Amino acid sequence: MEDYRRFHAGLGLLYLLGGLILVEQASELILTLTPIHAEAAPWRFGAVGLTLGRTTAFLFADTLIGVAAFTRGDWRFVKVWGWLHLLLGVAVLAVLAGFALDVLTVRRAATGAQRRNVELTSLRAVLVGGAVAILALRAGLIMSRFGKRKTTEAGPQMVFDPAAAAGRGN
Amino acid sequence: MLSDAKSEGGKLLLGVALVVLIDQLCGLSSMLERWDGGSPSGLMALGTVWGDHLASLAILAVVAVAGLALTGRRFGPTGIGILAFGVLSLLTVVPMLEGYARILESTPILDLGRFQLGLGRQIASNVVFGAFLIVLWVGGRRALAGSRQ
Numbered sequence: 001m002e003d004y005r006r007f008h009a010g011l012g013l014l015y016l017l018g019g020l021i022l023v024e025q026a027s028e029l030i031l032t033l034t035p036i037h038a039e040a041a042p043w044r045f046g047a048v049g050l051t052l053g054r055t056t057a058f059l060f061a062d063t064l065i066g067v068a069a070f071t072r073g074d075w076r077f078v079k080v081w082g083w084l085h086l087l088l089g090v091a092v093l094a095v096l097a098g099f100a101l102d103v104l105t106v107r108r109a110a111t112g113a114q115r116r117n118v119e120l121t122s123l124r125a126v127l128v129g130g131a132v133a134i135l136a137l138r139a140g141l142i143m144s145r146f147g148k149r150k151t152t153e154a155g156p157q158m159v160f161d162p163a164a165a166a167g168r169g170n
Numbered sequence: 171m172l173s174d175a176k177s178e179g180g181k182l183l184l185g186v187a188l189v190v191l192i193d194q195l196c197g198l199s200s201m202l203e204r205w206d207g208g209s210p211s212g213l214m215a216l217g218t219v220w221g222d223h224l225a226s227l228a229i230l231a232v233v234a235v236a237g238l239a240l241t242g243r244r245f246g247p248t249g250i251g252i253l254a255f256g257v258l259s260l261l262t263v264v265p266m267l268e269g270y271a272r273i274l275e276s277t278p279i280l281d282l283g284r285f286q287l288g289l290g291r292q293i294a295s296n297v298v299f300g301a302f303l304i305v306l307w308v309g310g311r312r313a314l315a316g317s318r319q
Binding site for chain 2: 016
């Protein structure tokens with residue numbers, strides 16, 4: 001039983017770590033993006049590029065939280081997290097659609113090497129953003145469905161079996 | 171149900187690994203786009219740019235191996251990719267040393283100790299991460315083969 005408590009607490013730390021990374025990355029991003037000029041196409045273009053540039057860190061934080069929730073068997077949280085991912089997926093698609101318009105505006109104003117840079121940044125943003133949107137929608141569907149099924153199910157809620165852990169502990 | 175959770179969780183981990191890989195490759199390619207390969211500093215920058223992405227690539231490799239283990243899939247192309255990244259990390263030491271040798275011949279360096287310290291740290295980091303990826307490849311191959319039996 002002691003082993004189980006330690007294991008559970010350890011997984012709780014994963015939530016904390018994931019949350020800290022999310023907050024740290026988000027605050028750094030906000031600092032980089034201020035002052036906000038949402039009405040200007042170049043600012044919006046840069047904002048999308050900068051945000052997608054932090055994809056890896058955001059995804060690792062998301063993975064830590066997801067792994068903790070799945071392993072601890074927090075199915076209600078998994079359900080909510082799934083819905084948030086669905087919303088995120090739709091939001092990323094909407095942002096990418098707006099980004100396409102901004103690319104055309106910014107590209108027209110750019111010249112020579114700048115234009116090539118804009119094209120490369122746009123390609124990267126579309127590739128990474130598209131992949132993030134697909135992953136978020138897929139993760140959202142799986143997690144919300146799984147969380148719903150588990151919370152409505154009767155019986156044990158935990159993936160980790162405390163009895164087995166107590167038997168193994170020495 | 172437990173196997174269901176493992177399988178679905180494993181698929182999500184594989185998805186995360188794929189998206190991170192796309193992001194990292196895009197980042198590497200945009201860096202290489204501006205790369206001046208002919209100059210000594212360009213040669214050294216190759217190792218530095220690669221090193222900037224190594225930590226993410228190492229975590230990505232661990233996430234991918236965990237995803238494969240949970241879904242019960244074969245190591246296959248993922249394993250080859252991990253091994254290739256590991257070997258490439260070790261190989262980046264060669265152009266870095268080549269660049270360093272050329273700089274020593276051509277340019278007087280004011281603070282040589284500091285310069286060597288920075289270069290040494292980068293080389294050590296690339297070697298350690300390269301070795302880690304190769305060990306992960308060996309361990310992952312064994313672990314996945316064991317879990318499939």
